[in-house]
Amino acid sequence: VEVDVRRGLPAFTIIGLPDTAVREARERVRTAMLNSGFAFPAQRVTVSLAPSDLRKTGPGLDLALACALLCASGQLPPAALESHALHGELALDGTVRSARGSLAIADAVARAGLPRLVLSPRDAAEAALVPGIGAVPARTLRDAANVLSGRSPSACDERAPQHVPPDRAREGDRGTGERAVDLADVRGQAYAVRALIVAAAGGHNLLLSGPPGTGKTMLAHRLPGILPALTTGEALEVARVSSVVGRRVTSLSRARPFRAPHHSITPAGLIGGGERGAPGEITLAHNGVLFLDELSEFAPATLDALRQPLEEGRIALARARHTATYPARFQLLAATNPCPCGYRGEEGRCSCSEQQLQRWRRRLSGPLLDRIDIHAQLTSEPQAAGAAATATSSRARAQVREARERQAARAAQVGAALNAHLGARALSALRVDDAAGKMLDRAAREGLLSMRGQARVLRVARTLADLAHSERVGAEHLGTALTLRGGGREAPTQPSRLRRARA
Numbered sequence: 045v046e047v048d049v050r051r052g053l054p055a056f057t058i059i060g061l062p063d064t065a066v067r068e069a070r071e072r073v074r075t076a077m078l079n080s081g082f083a084f085p086a087q088r089v090t091v092s093l094a095p096s097d098l099r100k101t102g103p104g105l106d107l108a109l110a111c112a113l114l115c116a117s118g119q120l121p122p123a124a125l126e127s128h129a130l131h132g133e134l135a136l137d138g139t140v141r142s143a144r145g146s147l148a149i150a151d152a153v154a155r156a157g158l159p160r161l162v163l164s165p166r167d168a169a170e171a172a173l174v175p176g177i178g179a180v181p182a183r184t185l186r187d188a189a190n191v192l193s194g195r196s197p198s199a200c201d202e203r204a205p206q207h208v209p210p211d212r213a214r215e216g217d218r219g220t221g222e223r224a225v226d227l228a229d230v231r232g233q234a235y236a237v238r239a240l241i242v243a244a245a246g247g248h249n250l251l252l253s254g255p256p257g258t259g260k261t262m263l264a265h266r267l268p269g270i271l272p273a274l275t276t277g278e279a280l281e282v283a284r285v286s287s288v289v290g291r292r293v294t295s296l297s298r299a300r301p302f303r304a305p306h307h308s309i310t311p312a313g314l315i316g317g318g319e320r321g322a323p324g325e326i327t328l329a330h331n332g333v334l335f336l337d338e339l340s341e342f343a344p345a346t347l348d349a350l351r352q353p354l355e356e357g358r359i360a361l362a363r364a365r366h367t368a369t370y371p372a373r374f375q376l377l378a379a380t381n382p383c384p385c386g387y388r389g390e391e392g393r394c395s396c397s398e399q400q401l402q403r404w405r406r407r408l409s410g411p412l413l414d415r416i417d418i419h420a421q422l423t424s425e426p427q428a429a430g431a432a433a434t435a436t437s438s439r440a441r442a443q444v445r446e447a448r449e450r451q452a453a454r455a456a457q458v459g460a461a462l463n464a465h466l467g468a469r470a471l472s473a474l475r476v477d478d479a480a481g482k483m484l485d486r487a488a489r490e491g492l493l494s495m496r497g498q499a500r501v502l503r504v505a506r507t508l509a510d511l512a513h514s515e516r517v518g519a520e521h522l523g524t525a526l527t528l529r530g531g532g533r534e535a536p537t538q539p540s541r542l543r544r545a546r547a
């Protein structure tokens with residue numbers, strides 16, 4: 045915010061693509077200054093918001109504008125502005141109101157190397173979560189002026205950055221309601237439960253498919269409970285997103301985001317954009333899980349929009365004059381019936397015509413399915429037999445944590461903390477047994493795997509090796525990874541093509 049005050053007919057102009065809320069700052073700032081006992085210069089005031097080609101939105105610039113104006117008109121020493129950032133809306137009586145995005149702004153202030161940020165007491169609590177800056181609460185414009193002129197008013201005790209607890213999860217930290225659901229509730233479906241654990245261990249995308257009422261939705265809701273808690277860095281990224289979408293952030297939550305948008309969602313709702321360029325579900329799911337239940341009900345165009353962020357871990361939204369890039373590294377979890385009637389693969393129970401099946405396949409885009417590493421099928425058999433549970437969340441969580449620790453130990457070397465994010469170079473440097481290599485070559489030769497498919501199978505195989513405490517990827521890991529990719533199941537009624545290829 046730049047302010048220039050000079051002789052001339054009294055005027056107050058704001059340039060630099062202000063939106064209506066920013067333009068109205070003129071009235072708020074003028075009145076707040078007068079009501080706080082300051083003079084408003086009866087001169088020509090020009091305010092420039094830089095960079096001038098970026099649209100400025102919302103009332104959060106009020107406080108900075110008022111303080112810059114106080115300095116420009118000689119009512120405050122300008123030196124203080126060098127080391128202070130300001131963020132907040134002004135009420136007519138001079139009260140500093142909370143403004144959206146404080147945590148993201150505090151983060152930007154820290155990156156810019158400014159030591160202190162002045163904001164409303166409510167926002168200061170949020171900004172104090174960011175390490176490396178002092179968040180100074182100011183109740184009023186007067187308070188803010190006192191801070192800038194070096195007097196520390198009694199109301200303005202600086203908040204040191206909050207002590208952030210160590211990375212390891214504390215049980216109480218894992219979000220509410222999560223302990224109410226446990227893998228121990230799921231009877232049978234050993235294959236799908238195992239697939240869920242593998243997906244959690246390596247951060248892989250997972251598709252659950254099976255007849256109605258077999259536990260797909262049930263299993264999906266048990267994924268967050270077996271994932272490790274967020275690290276401090278991840279938790280800050282998640283909090284930054286929450287802050288930008290206007291949610292109040294009072295403490296750093298360690299629970300992984302779990303987003304389950306309804307299938308009627310629009311592409312803009314899912315990936316972000318629209319009128320205001322707001323972040324979408326994929327950004328809200330950053331560092332967590334995006335669960336798409338009833339995958340085949342989503343509009344194909346909506347699903348197609350997922351392809352790029354799934355590869356890149358972020359989304360670039362083109363706006364009129366600039367591009368906004370939001371983080372979107374999420375784990376995709378999807379559930380679907382295998383066909384319109386829901387019983388395909390169950391001997392003799394599917395009543396769909398070939399035409400219906402074809403239409404069904406067209407709904408699920410091939411390129412999207414190709415990005416899903418693990419396809420697990422659930423069956424309706426085990427429940428009928430009164431099967432018992434095959435895992436508990438606490439045991440699964442321990443397995444996942446151990447596998448992730450092994451991955452973290454390699455992270456510096458391979459450039460990715462999770463197997464799901466291993467790049468081409470790291471994959472070609474993987475230590476793979478001969479037999480496993482041959483198996484992959486054979487599957488590729490027979491046209492069962494795209495190039496992307498091969499990379500994804502290798503990543504899952506690496507995770508299986510990590511779960512088995514193995515340094516090398518062996519034939520057994522690669523074989524299982526191939527089966528997991530091909531939609532295998534516990535007790536196949538028909539051998540899949542991949543199984544035959546293996547034989």
Ligand SMILES: Nc1ncnc2c1ncn2[C@@H]1O[C@H](COP(=O)(O)OP(=O)(O)OP(=O)(O)O)[C@@H](O)[C@H]1O
Nearest residue numbers: 229230231232233255256257258259260261262263
């Ligand atoms: N494997 C299972 N173990 C225990 N309970 C189960 C199992 N499968 C289903 N149930 C029970 O059935 C209910 C419905 O299951 P769920 O919603 O997960 O089915 P679904 O596979 O998602 O079906 P749909 O295809 O209709 O969405 C669950 O809330 C649970 O009570």
Ligand SMILES: [Mg+2]
Nearest residue numbers: 260261337379
């Ligand atoms: Mg369901």
